[in-house]
Amino acid sequence: MLSFTKYIVLFSLVFGMFFFACRDTIKSSEIDFAIKDTSEVSKIIIYNHEDTLELTKQNKKWQLDNFFSVDKKMISRALNTLNLIELNTPLPDEVNEKYFNYLKKNALVVEVYNRKKLIKKLYIGDFVENSGNYILLEGAENPYIAHIPFHLFDLRKNFSLYEKYWRSKEIFNFEPEQIESIYYKDFENKNQFVLTKKDNEFFVCKDSIEKPIIVNTNKVYSYLSYFKNKECVEFKDDIPTKRKKIFLLEIKLKGDKNYNLEAYEYLIDCCHVDKNLFVGVLNSNIYMIAKYYDFDLIRQGNNFFK
Numbered sequence: 001m002l003s004f005t006k007y008i009v010l011f012s013l014v015f016g017m018f019f020f021a022c023r024d025t026i027k028s029s030e031i032d033f034a035i036k037d038t039s040e041v042s043k044i045i046i047y048n049h050e051d052t053l054e055l056t057k058q059n060k061k062w063q064l065d066n067f068f069s070v071d072k073k074m075i076s077r078a079l080n081t082l083n084l085i086e087l088n089t090p091l092p093d094e095v096n097e098k099y100f101n102y103l104k105k106n107a108l109v110v111e112v113y114n115r116k117k118l119i120k121k122l123y124i125g126d127f128v129e130n131s132g133n134y135i136l137l138e139g140a141e142n143p144y145i146a147h148i149p150f151h152l153f154d155l156r157k158n159f160s161l162y163e164k165y166w167r168s169k170e171i172f173n174f175e176p177e178q179i180e181s182i183y184y185k186d187f188e189n190k191n192q193f194v195l196t197k198k199d200n201e202f203f204v205c206k207d208s209i210e211k212p213i214i215v216n217t218n219k220v221y222s223y224l225s226y227f228k229n230k231e232c233v234e235f236k237d238d239i240p241t242k243r244k245k246i247f248l249l250e251i252k253l254k255g256d257k258n259y260n261l262e263a264y265e266y267l268i269d270c271c272h273v274d275k276n277l278f279v280g281v282l283n284s285n286i287y288m289i290a291k292y293y294d295f296d297l298i299r300q301g302n303n304f305f306k
Contacts (some may be wrong), residue, residue: 026087026090027140027141029137029139029140030137030140030141030142030144031086031087031137031144031146032137033085033086033087033120033122033135033137033146034082034083034084034085034086035082035083035112035119035120036083038079038080038082038083040114040115040119041057041079041082041112041113041114041119042056042057042113042114042115043055043056043057043112043113044078044110044111044112044113044159045109045110045111045113046108046109046110046111046159046160046161047108047109047111047161048106048107048108048109048161049105049106051161052161053065053160053161053163053166054066055070055075055078055166061173062075064163064166064167065163068163068166068167068168069167069168069170069173070166070167070168071166071167071168072168074165074166075166077158078158078159081148081155081158081159082110082112082120084148084149085135085146085147085148085155086146086147086148086149087144087145087146088131088132088144088145088146088147089131089132089144089145090142090144090145091134091142091143091144091145096142096143099125099134099136099143100136100141100142100143102125102134103123103125103134103135103136103143104123104136106125107123107124107125107134107136108123108124108125108156108159108161109121109122109123109124110122110124110159120137120138121137121138122135122136122137122138123135123136123137123138123143124155124156124159125143127153127154127155127156128145130152131145131147131152132145132146132147132152132155133145133146133147133154133155133156135155164235167235168231169231169232169233169234169235170229170230170231171230171231171232171261171280171282171288171290172227172228172230172251172259173227173228173229173230174224174227174228174251174253175228176220176221176224176225176227177254178253178254179197179224179227179251179252179253180196180197180252180253180254181194181195181196181197181251181252182194182195182249182250182251182252183195183248183249183250184247184248184249184250184298184299184300185247185248186246186247186299186301187244187245187246187247187248188246188247189299189301191301191302192206192207192302193205193206193300193301193302193305194206194207194212195215195220195223195305196212201214201217202214202215202217202220202305203215204302204305204306205302206302213306215305215306216305216306219304219305220305223297223298223300223304223305226297226298227251227298230294230295230298231290231294232280232288232289232290233277233288233289233290233291234288234289235286235287235288236287236288236289237287238287239279239281239287240266240267240279240287240289241267241279242264242265242266242267242279243264243265243267243273244264244265245262245263245264246263246264246265246278247262247263247299248260248261248262248263249261249262249263249298258283259282259283260282260283260284261280261281261282262280262281263278263279263280263290263295264278264279264280264281265278265279266278266279266289275292276291276292276293277289277290277291277292278290278291278292
């Protein structure tokens, strides 16, 4: 006995010629799934009845929940999907209402915005083998089966609600002009400094007690350039075993956005330390493994700036 899904696929094949002959009867507004110019997209919100995830573009860079950098490959896949998605086949009239209600309640919802407004809202449902996904466009009266031509796969895979799918390994990627101040304390090398900017001049001191002195601007900008494209090896769901604290780094950006990175020894086992890696804790609740080598230039003493 044919399953309901197989019945729909069979129906679509048998009546394919009839569909194309009658395609003009389908409202074009109901099958206008694609976004022709994805360069205009500035925000994507993905959600279901349990979870929500937000991707935003700021200064040509995509961020996850306004904090994490987004992997360029993942956002490219999502935008390509939005650009290429198109109608494959309509559904039989007798199941339209059923799937309309089902998608409204249970589908993965993708809202797409430009800087001014919502430009597309898609309800993406189950994948039908060799056909595509059930899909409903906000404002449409009928659901359809849509796909990417010549690439049959579950479209929902490119709109994951799993944060790690989107997150790049990037920790910091700041322009020197964004940075207002830096506090660095090295527990291993016994040094620390506070670097601040006021009226376009930079000052450095050992701590809040010592009087700040004006420092070499070229050296400061050289140092601040080390905060571009800093990546970790991997993010972790919880903190791996840690022991001795190695350094503390606090960064304040324009707009009161702050980053706090604590670095600890990375234990291979109970008795051995990996000298190439450290455990990083960002803003107290984001855990990672990173390489010492990538942070060597950041680990300077206050004499560097004189």
